[in-house]
Amino acid sequence: MSKTIYIAGLGLIGGSLALAIRKAHPTYRILGYNRPEKSQQIARERGMVNDLTDDFASFAPLADIIILAVPIKQTILFLKELAQLDLKKGVIITDVGSTKQEIVAVAEVCFANREIDFIGGHPMAGSHKSGAIAADVSLFENAYYIFTPTQFTQERALTSLxxxxxxxxxxxxxVAADEHDRVTSQISHFPHILATSLMLQTGDYAESHEHTKYFTAGGFRDMTRIAESEPDLWTSILLSNSRAVLDRIEEFKERLDEVAQLIFQKNEPAIWKFFNQGRAMRQAMEIHKKGGVDSFYDLFVEVPDEEDVVLKILELLRGISLVNLHINEENREDSHGVLQLTFKNAQDLATAEVIIKNNTDYHITIT
Structure with missing residues (x-):
């Protein structure tokens, strides 16, 4: 049976969901809401939707399933607007927000006396790119898609989604909405605060120690990569999950004080234990498996400082889709640099590893 799907917001997440729905359900009618004309044009050119509007309320009554792929504040406003509209009986509404408790609470109030099923959603996948142009049908492959049902959600609605x-x-x-927000405060929201704080501290430090900006190596790069994230997005996330994030900050302050005390005491065994415990915990977690916010796979190749070496590798990898390429050649005492190749999935990474190993003698590291 064909259904009508209405997606509000055709950026990276909404656009990618539209492509994935089109792939699995080619007979479904997909309607889209997007205001920027450029995004509308891209959505039409890529066949994401059957029809588009810049008036959110106009398509909502036609939909069997409504997906809100807009920022958190806008999601809440749309939920309140949907509560006032004459929607289909049994319509399913979901969102893609990075925090869930506030959104689920609003939905429970708005739809308490309506034949509407709301299910909070959070696809834990992302990209350094944004907008409809970045939409990718395989963006969510093997990533966790979290559902946070409300107390009124019926099982058939979850099955349908x-x-x-x-x-x-x-x-x-x-996952329950409150537990979702507690967990993501630790593994997603708080790390963004750490990365940005470290970046700002380093920037201030570089004003009186100019070599700081030249000596930043791989560890610093990896720890601060997410400091380039979109400010509007992360401001709304922190404010909608403030209690959990504040708890994480207070706890981390205590941990820093404990480490500072160990260093002050020159407690070598305890410092060693500190690092060893961290290493063991990281090795035991599923960090290397796809499912986090940025679901990419990196391969690092140590390459000599020779003409056309990068072109040589790219030629070997012709036909394999690269997400990103970066040359890390600073701060090395030898004649080699490190070529960082980022792939979309494990299969592409594994294929690239075999090709490079079979055709070069370059040292390869995988993360």
């Missing part, structure tokens, strides 16, 4: 999104190739998991 899982079927709708089967083209994403994501791994579904159900």
């Amino acid at each position: 899982k079927d709708l999104f089967k083209g994403t190739g994501a791994r579904y998991i159900e």
